[in-house]
Amino acid sequence: MDLQFEISRRLSREHQEVTSLLTRLAKLMQSYRMENMPDWQGPEARRVLSDLKGALRTEVPNHFAIEEQELFPLYSGEGGADMVELLLDDHQVILDLVEEIRPLVEKALDSPDGLTRGEWEGFRAKCNAFVTELCSHAEKEEFGFVPAIDELLDPAAAKRIFNRYLLM
Ligand SMILES: [Fe+2]
Ligand SMILES: [Fe+2]
Numbered sequence: 001m002d003l004q005f006e007i008s009r010r011l012s013r014e015h016q017e018v019t020s021l022l023t024r025l026a027k028l029m030q031s032y033r034m035e036n037m038p039d040w041q042g043p044e045a046r047r048v049l050s051d052l053k054g055a056l057r058t059e060v061p062n063h064f065a066i067e068e069q070e071l072f073p074l075y076s077g078e079g080g081a082d083m084v085e086l087l088l089d090d091h092q093v094i095l096d097l098v099e100e101i102r103p104l105v106e107k108a109l110d111s112p113d114g115l116t117r118g119e120w121e122g123f124r125a126k127c128n129a130f131v132t133e134l135c136s137h138a139e140k141e142e143f144g145f146v147p148a149i150d151e152l153l154d155p156a157a158a159k160r161i162f163n164r165y166l167l168m
Contacts, residue, residue: 005158008150015138022131040114056102062168070161090137097130
């Protein structure tokens with residue numbers, strides 16, 4: 001997809017990056033069943049969880065914020081109102097999962113014993129839901145919303161929004 005503005009290219013690249021992180025997370029979840037927990041000190045689990053921690057802390061919230069504050073209003077006013085409703089509902093579901101998963105990721109990384117079995121069961125279920133919800137959301141935006149806003153933006157607005165995003 002050829003996008004003309006930096007802000008739309010940036011969002012699109014982040015959709016691809018988060019999808020690849022979610023694929024790694026799904027693989028980690030699949031390779032450990034309910035009854036056998038990951039080795040929390042193992043390099044494979046730590047790499048995925050460290051990247052996930054960064055995504056939950058800053059990348060996902062900032063990405064959602066610039067969409068909600070700058071781009072959804074534009075899209076909504078130009079015929080995308082129904083889609084924006086759906087996308088906002090997705091954001092809420094995903095941000096609720098972020099709040100639940102984040103403390104468990106931090107505990108898995110920071111405590112010498114990782115998660116308890118009970119925490120692991122909850123973590124695994126929440127991560128699987130997070131993968132499903134965010135993959136489907138990113139794909140929905142990638143094929144509708146991103147190309148649409150790239151058409152709707154003018155160069156001055158695109159530059160202002162991109163600069164604002166860089167400061168988030
Ligand atoms: Fe979004
Ligand atoms: Fe997005």
